[in-house]
Amino acid sequence: MYPVTVENLTVAYHRKPVLQEVGFEVPEGKLIGIIGPNGAGKSTLIKAVLGLIPVASGEVEIYGDHYKKQRKRVGYVPQRGSVDWDFPTNALDVVLMGRYGHIGWLKRPGKKDTEFARGCLEKVGMLDFADRQISQLSGGQQQRVFLARALAQDADVYFMDEPFVGVDAATEKAIISLLNELKARQKTVLVVHHDLQTVEEYFDWVLLLNLRKIAFGPTSEVFTMDNLQKTYGGRLTFLQNQSVLVDET
Numbered sequence: 001m002y003p004v005t006v007e008n009l010t011v012a013y014h015r016k017p018v019l020q021e022v023g024f025e026v027p028e029g030k031l032i033g034i035i036g037p038n039g040a041g042k043s044t045l046i047k048a049v050l051g052l053i054p055v056a057s058g059e060v061e062i063y064g065d066h067y068k069k070q071r072k073r074v075g076y077v078p079q080r081g082s083v084d085w086d087f088p089t090n091a092l093d094v095v096l097m098g099r100y101g102h103i104g105w106l107k108r109p110g111k112k113d114t115e116f117a118r119g120c121l122e123k124v125g126m127l128d129f130a131d132r133q134i135s136q137l138s139g140g141q142q143q144r145v146f147l148a149r150a151l152a153q154d155a156d157v158y159f160m161d162e163p164f165v166g167v168d169a170a171t172e173k174a175i176i177s178l179l180n181e182l183k184a185r186q187k188t189v190l191v192v193h194h195d196l197q198t199v200e201e202y203f204d205w206v207l208l209l210n211l212r213k214i215a216f217g218p219t220s221e222v223f224t225m226d227n228l229q230k231t232y233g234g235r236l237t238f239l240q241n242q243s244v245l246v247d248e249t
């Protein structure tokens with residue numbers, strides 16, 4: 001059974017489609033990059049799959065069932081900019097929020113949950129900041145805390161919306177090794193990603209998206225100049241060494 005199945009998905013804001021008839025089946029245990037220009041519908045796709053926004057038409061299944069029934073199996077790291085970082089809470093509590101699917105909303109987290117959450121903070125190198133207010137963390141540290149929260153969910157499939165934005169090289173490395181660790185445990189991870197230079201290094205599969213699905217498959221087959229041109233239109237600059245620059249202005 002596929003971790004994620006999307007069929008004929010159309011999403012519109014104010015009647016204007018931002019995703020049109022998108023369909024794909026995500027294989028298990030892969031790191032998958034979701035690639036496309038600004039406004040291509042990448043975040044919208046994730047939100048639609050997670051049932052956070054209404055869809056105009058189409059079907060989404062997580063392990064063959066509705067998201068609502070599979071909520072516990074899904075981890076989500078939202079775009080950093082979409083989070084209210086002034087919310088008065090500390091890093092450990094943010095991570096503990098990831099445990100609520102396991103604890104149940106009406107119960108308080110027990111010692112085991114707290115230990116588990118602390119272990120997740122340790123994995124992302126943030127245990128020393130457990131008691132720190134999230135508003136007083138740097139952008140990269142906030143991103144690490146959100147990854148720890150996703151780890152605390154102990155999910156089977158993860159969606160991460162631009163986890164590398166605004167982080168330094170060390171944090172990027174830490175995130176990538178975490179993704180590989182998840183993959184080694186047969187988890188499936190879908191990541192919205194902007195840096196075309198690292199796509200081949202980081203991802204086993206890619207989804208190229210721009211309103212419609214342009215291509216979906218193993219990176220070696222799908223991440224081609226031809227498909228990139230179709231995805232980004234005329235906004236690509238081909239450099240001598242075969243790398244690509246995207247003008248997203």
Ligand SMILES: Nc1ncnc2c1ncn2[C@@H]1O[C@H](COP(=O)(O)OP(=O)(O)OP(=O)(O)O)[C@@H](O)[C@H]1O
Pocket residue numbers: 013014018036037038039040041042043044045
């Ligand atoms: N809440 C909203 N109301 C109206 N339009 C929206 C809303 N959210 C997104 N859009 C529009 O939908 C389109 C797709 O947006 P989305 O955020 O999914 O793109 P994206 O591929 O994630 O872009 P980026 O790379 O810039 O993050 C854009 O044209 C955007 O302006």
